[in-house]
Amino acid sequence: MDAVDPERLARWWAEVLDHRVESHSPREVVIGPAIDGHPRIVFLRHDDGHQAKNRLHLDLRPDDLDAELERLVNMGARHVDVSPPVEPGWVVLADPEGNEFRIIRPAR
Structure with a gap:
């Protein structure tokens, strides 16, 4: 998922989905279930913000x-x-x- 602030948005979705942050860097944050499993969601820095209808x-x-x-x-x-x-x-x-x-x- 593209995000202006991937750290903030990943933490928000992690709380919504009862997931945890698995890894993070300045450009990418990955969240996943508290136990091993799927799906995982990757948040990538994209400085343009949300501009169009979601594709997903x-x-x-x-x-x-x-x-x-x-x-x-x-x-x-x-x-x-x-x-x-x-x-x-x-x-x-x-x-x-x-x-x-x-x-x-x-x-x-």
Whole structure:
């Protein structure tokens, strides 16, 4: 994932996903699960910032959408308006650098 500040964004996503920072350098930070496994996410320094629609976005499916939404907004995520209107089963947010992702209500 390109980032203006890979260290900050990687730490943010590590907290969201309950991952840990595995390695870091001035140009690259890698996060992964606390136990050995995949996937790992690499954050690369890219000084131009978020400029266009994401080519890839994450969908998070927490046990409690409302609680997770509150937690992520408190961490610095922001709501994103999408057109046409969003289905009631999911919410679109953006991380601190504007990368969009969805929180999806689990199927019952």
